[in-house]
Amino acid sequence: MSEPQKDATPQTPSERAEARTIFWRGFVQMLPGTTGSFSTGLICGAAAIAAGMSSLSSMAIATFGFAGTAQLVVVQLATTGSTLVVIALAGLIVNLRYAMFSLSMSRYLTHMNRRQRFIAAFFLTDPAYALSVARFTQHPDESPRIRYEYYMGATLAMGIGWFAGTGLGTALGAAMPASWQVEFCVPLTFLAMVAATVRDRATVVAAVVGGIVSLLAVGFPYRGGLLVASVAGIAAGYVVESWQRR
């Protein structure tokens, strides 16, 4: 398997037409999930303003961080007077799941040039990852180039929801009523995606163990429980699959 590394840019007109089609398919199929990124942005924007950040820095942290949960965690820690080291570690821990997604994605998105890999990495989000990998598993014959287009379409939809939400949240600031509880859209969005990731007995076990351990580990500092629960779920699924193979 020593195929030469070439980039995934479409060459012929028919390739470009196919790429456009699949890009917009990813975009459209991600649209329902943008309710989650929009509401996360709304909360993050409002929280940044409430913490005393300017409109410019609220939009800047949303752009350069591009991470809803981690942004909420670091802003909250900063306003409660945590040290920089603690804030940085907490942000890193909350985002560590992206290293797992990054590894998983890199197996599907091969043959990309450096710029494409940078964009794919920078804008990696949970919903676009979940949607894309669900498609990649259902269509294993699609080329890396087609996969990249699909993922980029999904990512554009996520980005639009995120920046629209952040913009509105920043503008509304603390004026947004807490009683709306828009933050609950986030777990509901993930809930809608579970069915696509659970396919057989081993993945069911991974999901159940991940869920249970996350409850037991809920008191862990800096949302470290998420990481512990993920590793426990992955290990459980792995063990079940090993048993089944015998």
Place this chain on the structure above:
Amino acid sequence: MATTLSTLDAWILIAILSVASFLPRASFLWIAPNLPLPEPLKRALRFVPAAVFPALIMPAILINEGAIDISLGNAHLAAAAVAALVSLRRGNTFVVVLAGMVTLHLMQAWHASGL
């Protein structure tokens, strides 16, 4: 006690989050894409999405004021249960989220009414 961030604090925070978000995302997609992986690690990868999403969801629906709450009084649980049913009936994400949010507000209105 919560304090208000200065301009300098805000930009330091932006720098910290940028690095803390980009490094994990870039790890394999950008920094080391061709790192050969042992077979067991590849197999383990298959379980990442299945394990992570329930771990993100469960605390948000079952933890109520710091403790596990499995009762009708937990409106988030009722909302998630309705959303899960809609999801199993192949409802799309938007319908799932809408069903969950409507249930959440109905349950809370019901509790507030004291009926």
